Amino acid sequence: MRRAFLKRVADMIRNEADTVFLTVDIGMWAIRDVLAEFPDRCMNVGIYEDGMFSIAAGMASRGLAPTIFGIQPYLIERTLEQIKMDLAYQKLGVNVVGTGAAVDYSKYGYSHYCAEDVQLIKMLPGCEFVAPGTAKQFLQLFNASYRNGSPTFFRVSDHPNMRYDPDVRFGKAEVMKTGSRATVLAVSVMLDAVMEACADEDVTVLYYTTLEPFDREMLAENCPSGKLLIVEPEYEGSLLHDVHKALPGRALRVEHVAFPREIFRNYGTYDEKMRHYGLVSSNISAKLRALRD
Numbered sequence: 238m239r240r241a242f243l244k245r246v247a248d249m250i251r252n253e254a255d256t257v258f259l260t261v262d263i264g265m266w267a268i269r270d271v272l273a274e275f276p277d278r279c280m281n282v283g284i285y286e287d288g289m290f291s292i293a294a295g296m297a298s299r300g301l302a303p304t305i306f307g308i309q310p311y312l313i314e315r316t317l318e319q320i321k322m323d324l325a326y327q328k329l330g331v332n333v334v335g336t337g338a339a340v341d342y343s344k345y346g347y348s349h350y351c352a353e354d355v356q357l358i359k360m361l362p363g364c365e366f367v368a369p370g371t372a373k374q375f376l377q378l379f380n381a382s383y384r385n386g387s388p389t390f391f392r393v394s395d396h397p398n399m400r401y402d403p404d405v406r407f408g409k410a411e412v413m414k415t416g417s418r419a420t421v422l423a424v425s426v427m428l429d430a431v432m433e434a435c436a437d438e439d440v441t442v443l444y445y446t447t448l449e450p451f452d453r454e455m456l457a458e459n460c461p462s463g464k465l466l467i468v469e470p471e472y473e474g475s476l477l478h479d480v481h482k483a484l485p486g487r488a489l490r491v492e493h494v495a496f497p498r499e500i501f502r503n504y505g506t507y508d509e510k511m512r513h514y515g516l517v518s519s520n521i522s523a524k525l526r527a528l529r530d
Contacts, residue, residue, distance in 0.1 A: 238393040239336055241372035243267040245379060246304060250279050257296050257303040259289050264306055287316045293331045294323035302330065302384055309335035309392065310351035317357060324388035325361045332383050334391045339470050339496060341395050343507040352496040355475040358390050359449045365389040366449040368425035370398040374405045374446055381407035396507055398429045405446045410455040413442040418529045420460045422476065424469040427516065431468050434521035448476065453483035463487055464528050468494040468521055492528045494521050
Protein backbone atom coordinates (compact mmCIF):
# COMPACT_ATOMS: atom_id res chain seq x y z
CA MET A 238 0.00 0.00 0.00
CA ARG A 239 2.78 2.40 0.90
CA ARG A 240 4.47 1.99 -2.48
CA ALA A 241 1.17 2.55 -4.29
CA PHE A 242 0.58 5.69 -2.26
CA LEU A 243 4.02 7.18 -2.89
CA LYS A 244 3.77 6.45 -6.61
CA ARG A 245 0.38 8.18 -6.67
CA VAL A 246 1.84 11.18 -4.85
CA ALA A 247 4.64 11.47 -7.40
CA ASP A 248 2.13 11.40 -10.27
CA MET A 249 -0.07 13.93 -8.49
CA ILE A 250 2.76 16.42 -7.87
CA ARG A 251 3.97 16.15 -11.46
CA ASN A 252 0.55 16.52 -13.08
CA GLU A 253 -1.60 18.64 -10.74
CA ALA A 254 -0.11 22.06 -10.09
CA ASP A 255 -2.23 22.80 -7.01
CA THR A 256 -1.16 19.69 -5.07
CA VAL A 257 1.35 19.67 -2.20
CA PHE A 258 3.08 16.83 -0.36
CA LEU A 259 4.62 17.08 3.11
CA THR A 260 6.33 14.31 5.06
CA VAL A 261 8.09 13.91 8.40
CA ASP A 262 11.29 12.00 7.66
CA ILE A 263 9.54 9.02 6.07
CA GLY A 264 9.16 7.94 2.45
CA MET A 265 11.67 10.45 1.09
CA TRP A 266 13.91 7.92 -0.66
CA ALA A 267 11.01 6.52 -2.71
CA ILE A 268 10.19 9.94 -4.16
CA ARG A 269 13.60 11.60 -3.97
CA ASP A 270 13.39 12.72 -7.61
CA VAL A 271 10.10 14.52 -6.99
CA LEU A 272 11.44 16.13 -3.82
CA ALA A 273 14.35 17.51 -5.83
CA GLU A 274 12.28 18.50 -8.86
CA PHE A 275 9.44 20.27 -7.00
CA PRO A 276 10.95 21.65 -3.77
CA ASP A 277 8.21 24.30 -3.53
CA ARG A 278 5.40 21.70 -3.42
CA CYS A 279 7.05 18.50 -2.15
CA MET A 280 9.11 18.65 1.03
CA ASN A 281 10.33 16.88 4.15
CA VAL A 282 9.58 19.11 7.15
CA GLY A 283 11.46 16.92 9.63
CA ILE A 284 10.09 15.43 12.84
CA TYR A 285 7.44 18.10 13.22
CA GLU A 286 4.01 16.49 12.90
CA ASP A 287 2.00 19.14 14.74
CA GLY A 288 3.57 21.94 12.70
CA MET A 289 3.05 19.97 9.49
CA PHE A 290 -0.70 19.92 10.11
CA SER A 291 -0.81 23.68 10.58
CA ILE A 292 1.30 24.25 7.47
CA ALA A 293 -0.98 21.98 5.43
CA ALA A 294 -4.08 23.71 6.82
CA GLY A 295 -2.71 27.09 5.77
CA MET A 296 -2.04 25.77 2.28
CA ALA A 297 -5.54 24.30 2.03
CA SER A 298 -7.03 27.64 3.10
CA ARG A 299 -5.31 29.20 0.08
CA GLY A 300 -6.83 26.72 -2.37
CA LEU A 301 -4.11 24.07 -2.52
CA ALA A 302 -4.70 20.33 -2.09
CA PRO A 303 -2.19 19.07 0.51
CA THR A 304 -1.36 15.45 1.31
CA ILE A 305 0.73 14.69 4.39
CA PHE A 306 2.44 11.45 5.39
CA GLY A 307 3.77 10.01 8.63
CA ILE A 308 3.55 7.27 11.24
CA GLN A 309 0.04 6.81 12.62
CA PRO A 310 0.54 7.40 16.38
CA TYR A 311 2.51 10.58 15.76
CA LEU A 312 0.12 11.82 13.08
CA ILE A 313 -2.98 11.37 15.22
CA GLU A 314 -2.13 11.28 18.93
CA ARG A 315 0.66 13.86 18.91
CA THR A 316 -1.32 16.29 16.75
CA LEU A 317 -4.90 15.87 17.98
CA GLU A 318 -5.31 19.54 18.87
CA GLN A 319 -4.10 20.61 15.42
CA ILE A 320 -6.52 18.16 13.81
CA LYS A 321 -9.37 19.53 15.89
CA MET A 322 -8.64 23.24 15.47
CA ASP A 323 -6.80 23.52 12.13
CA LEU A 324 -8.68 20.89 10.09
CA ALA A 325 -12.07 19.99 11.60
CA TYR A 326 -12.98 23.45 12.92
CA GLN A 327 -11.83 25.20 9.75
CA LYS A 328 -13.39 22.55 7.43
CA LEU A 329 -10.20 22.25 5.39
CA GLY A 330 -9.49 19.53 2.87
CA VAL A 331 -6.20 17.89 3.84
CA ASN A 332 -5.34 14.26 3.08
CA VAL A 333 -3.55 12.55 5.96
CA VAL A 334 -1.89 9.23 5.12
CA GLY A 335 -0.58 7.22 8.06
CA THR A 336 1.48 4.05 8.12
CA GLY A 337 2.08 1.84 11.13
CA ALA A 338 -1.55 1.34 12.12
CA ALA A 339 -2.40 -0.65 15.27
CA VAL A 340 0.53 -3.07 15.76
CA ASP A 341 2.03 -2.95 12.26
CA TYR A 342 5.32 -1.71 13.75
CA SER A 343 5.27 -4.66 16.13
CA LYS A 344 8.98 -4.63 16.99
CA TYR A 345 9.17 -0.99 18.08
CA GLY A 346 6.98 -1.12 21.17
CA TYR A 347 4.01 0.81 22.48
CA SER A 348 5.20 4.23 21.26
CA HIS A 349 4.65 3.00 17.69
CA TYR A 350 1.23 1.39 18.23
CA CYS A 351 -2.05 3.11 17.42
CA ALA A 352 -5.13 0.95 17.83
CA GLU A 353 -7.13 4.00 18.98
CA ASP A 354 -6.84 5.96 15.72
CA VAL A 355 -10.32 5.16 14.41
CA GLN A 356 -12.06 6.21 17.63
CA LEU A 357 -10.10 9.43 17.96
CA ILE A 358 -10.83 10.62 14.42
CA LYS A 359 -14.47 9.53 14.48
CA MET A 360 -14.97 11.70 17.57
CA LEU A 361 -14.13 14.83 15.55
CA PRO A 362 -17.16 15.84 13.45
CA GLY A 363 -16.40 16.44 9.80
CA CYS A 364 -13.31 14.22 9.62
CA GLU A 365 -13.29 11.15 7.40
CA PHE A 366 -11.46 7.86 7.99
CA VAL A 367 -10.51 5.36 5.31
CA ALA A 368 -8.90 1.94 5.91
CA PRO A 369 -8.22 0.10 2.65
CA GLY A 370 -7.34 -3.58 2.71
CA THR A 371 -5.10 -3.61 -0.37
CA ALA A 372 -3.04 -1.27 -2.53
CA LYS A 373 -5.70 -1.30 -5.26
CA GLN A 374 -8.34 -0.29 -2.76
CA PHE A 375 -6.18 2.53 -1.43
CA LEU A 376 -5.99 4.00 -4.93
CA GLN A 377 -9.73 3.63 -5.49
CA LEU A 378 -10.56 5.35 -2.21
CA PHE A 379 -7.88 8.04 -2.48
CA ASN A 380 -8.83 8.96 -6.04
CA ALA A 381 -12.49 9.20 -5.05
CA SER A 382 -11.95 11.49 -2.07
CA TYR A 383 -8.68 13.44 -2.14
CA ARG A 384 -10.36 16.56 -3.52
CA ASN A 385 -13.64 16.40 -1.60
CA GLY A 386 -12.80 19.31 0.70
CA SER A 387 -12.84 17.31 3.95
CA PRO A 388 -10.03 16.27 6.28
CA THR A 389 -9.58 12.65 5.23
CA PHE A 390 -7.40 10.14 7.10
CA PHE A 391 -6.05 7.11 5.23
CA ARG A 392 -4.80 4.17 7.29
CA VAL A 393 -2.34 2.17 5.17
CA SER A 394 -0.93 -1.17 6.30
CA ASP A 395 2.11 -3.27 5.50
CA HIS A 396 -0.05 -6.38 6.00
CA PRO A 397 -2.76 -6.24 3.32
CA ASN A 398 -5.30 -8.87 2.37
CA MET A 399 -3.67 -11.33 -0.03
CA ARG A 400 -6.61 -13.44 -1.25
CA TYR A 401 -9.57 -11.07 -1.46
CA ASP A 402 -9.34 -7.76 -3.29
CA PRO A 403 -12.83 -6.58 -4.29
CA ASP A 404 -13.46 -3.18 -5.81
CA VAL A 405 -14.53 -0.69 -3.14
CA ARG A 406 -16.33 2.65 -3.11
CA PHE A 407 -15.73 5.59 -0.84
CA GLY A 408 -18.44 5.80 1.83
CA LYS A 409 -19.90 2.40 0.96
CA ALA A 410 -19.68 -1.12 2.33
CA GLU A 411 -19.46 -4.11 -0.01
CA VAL A 412 -21.54 -7.29 0.32
CA MET A 413 -19.15 -10.24 0.11
CA LYS A 414 -21.74 -12.96 0.77
CA THR A 415 -25.28 -13.22 2.11
CA GLY A 416 -26.79 -15.48 4.76
CA SER A 417 -29.45 -15.53 7.45
CA ARG A 418 -27.93 -16.58 10.78
CA ALA A 419 -25.64 -13.62 11.52
CA THR A 420 -23.95 -10.61 9.95
CA VAL A 421 -20.18 -10.21 10.05
CA LEU A 422 -18.53 -6.82 9.58
CA ALA A 423 -15.06 -7.33 8.10
CA VAL A 424 -12.95 -4.20 8.39
CA SER A 425 -9.94 -3.42 6.21
CA VAL A 426 -7.11 -5.97 6.43
CA MET A 427 -9.31 -8.50 8.27
CA LEU A 428 -11.20 -9.55 5.14
CA ASP A 429 -9.05 -12.61 4.33
CA ALA A 430 -9.42 -14.01 7.84
CA VAL A 431 -13.16 -13.32 7.88
CA MET A 432 -13.80 -14.97 4.53
CA GLU A 433 -11.80 -18.03 5.58
CA ALA A 434 -13.78 -18.33 8.79
CA CYS A 435 -17.15 -17.78 7.07
CA ALA A 436 -16.60 -19.94 3.99
CA ASP A 437 -19.13 -22.61 5.02
CA GLU A 438 -21.32 -20.47 7.25
CA ASP A 439 -24.85 -19.21 6.57
CA VAL A 440 -23.95 -15.60 7.31
CA THR A 441 -23.77 -12.23 5.60
CA VAL A 442 -20.33 -10.63 5.30
CA LEU A 443 -20.10 -6.86 4.83
CA TYR A 444 -16.72 -5.39 3.97
CA TYR A 445 -15.97 -1.90 5.31
CA THR A 446 -13.08 0.25 4.11
CA THR A 447 -14.64 3.66 4.78
CA LEU A 448 -15.16 3.90 8.54
CA GLU A 449 -16.25 7.54 8.57
CA PRO A 450 -18.72 8.24 7.07
CA PHE A 451 -20.01 4.79 8.02
CA ASP A 452 -22.43 3.11 5.62
CA ARG A 453 -25.34 2.58 8.01
CA GLU A 454 -27.83 1.93 5.22
CA MET A 455 -25.98 -1.15 3.97
CA LEU A 456 -25.91 -2.61 7.47
CA ALA A 457 -29.60 -1.86 8.04
CA GLU A 458 -30.45 -3.73 4.84
CA ASN A 459 -28.27 -6.76 5.66
CA CYS A 460 -28.82 -7.70 9.29
CA PRO A 461 -31.90 -9.97 9.33
CA SER A 462 -30.94 -11.85 12.49
CA GLY A 463 -29.91 -9.02 14.81
CA LYS A 464 -26.70 -10.95 15.52
CA LEU A 465 -23.48 -9.19 14.58
CA LEU A 466 -19.81 -10.02 14.76
CA ILE A 467 -17.53 -6.99 14.27
CA VAL A 468 -14.02 -7.93 13.14
CA GLU A 469 -11.89 -4.78 13.21
CA PRO A 470 -8.09 -4.24 13.38
CA GLU A 471 -8.40 -1.48 15.98
CA TYR A 472 -9.72 -1.14 19.51
CA GLU A 473 -12.88 -3.10 20.27
CA GLY A 474 -15.99 -0.95 20.00
CA SER A 475 -14.64 1.55 17.48
CA LEU A 476 -17.70 1.05 15.24
CA LEU A 477 -20.28 0.18 17.88
CA HIS A 478 -21.91 3.64 17.94
CA ASP A 479 -22.53 3.44 14.20
CA VAL A 480 -23.92 -0.08 14.46
CA HIS A 481 -26.51 1.00 17.01
CA LYS A 482 -27.39 4.09 14.96
CA ALA A 483 -27.86 1.90 11.88
CA LEU A 484 -30.26 -0.45 13.70
CA PRO A 485 -32.32 1.74 16.05
CA GLY A 486 -34.92 0.13 18.26
CA ARG A 487 -33.76 -3.41 17.48
CA ALA A 488 -32.63 -6.03 19.97
CA LEU A 489 -29.05 -6.80 19.03
CA ARG A 490 -26.48 -9.35 20.07
CA VAL A 491 -22.99 -8.12 19.24
CA GLU A 492 -19.62 -9.86 19.54
CA HIS A 493 -16.18 -8.51 18.72
CA VAL A 494 -12.89 -9.72 17.32
CA ALA A 495 -10.60 -6.75 17.84
CA PHE A 496 -7.79 -5.42 19.98
CA PRO A 497 -8.72 -5.15 23.66
CA ARG A 498 -8.67 -1.70 25.25
CA GLU A 499 -5.39 -2.08 27.05
CA ILE A 500 -1.78 -0.97 26.83
CA PHE A 501 0.20 -3.48 24.79
CA ARG A 502 3.23 -4.34 26.91
CA ASN A 503 4.18 -7.60 25.22
CA TYR A 504 6.70 -8.17 22.44
CA GLY A 505 6.71 -10.18 19.24
CA THR A 506 6.18 -10.12 15.50
CA TYR A 507 3.05 -8.83 13.83
CA ASP A 508 1.70 -12.35 13.32
CA GLU A 509 2.43 -13.27 16.92
CA LYS A 510 0.54 -10.23 18.16
CA MET A 511 -2.43 -10.94 15.91
CA ARG A 512 -2.58 -14.49 17.25
CA HIS A 513 -2.13 -13.33 20.84
CA TYR A 514 -5.07 -10.93 20.58
CA GLY A 515 -7.24 -13.32 18.58
CA LEU A 516 -7.40 -11.45 15.27
CA VAL A 517 -7.19 -14.72 13.34
CA SER A 518 -9.67 -16.94 11.51
CA SER A 519 -9.84 -19.60 14.25
CA ASN A 520 -11.03 -17.08 16.83
CA ILE A 521 -13.45 -15.53 14.32
CA SER A 522 -14.94 -19.00 13.80
CA ALA A 523 -15.24 -19.60 17.55
CA LYS A 524 -16.90 -16.23 18.16
CA LEU A 525 -19.26 -16.82 15.24
CA ARG A 526 -20.30 -20.24 16.53
CA ALA A 527 -21.06 -18.81 19.97
CA LEU A 528 -23.05 -15.97 18.42
CA ARG A 529 -24.94 -18.13 15.95
CA ASP A 530 -25.97 -20.95 18.31
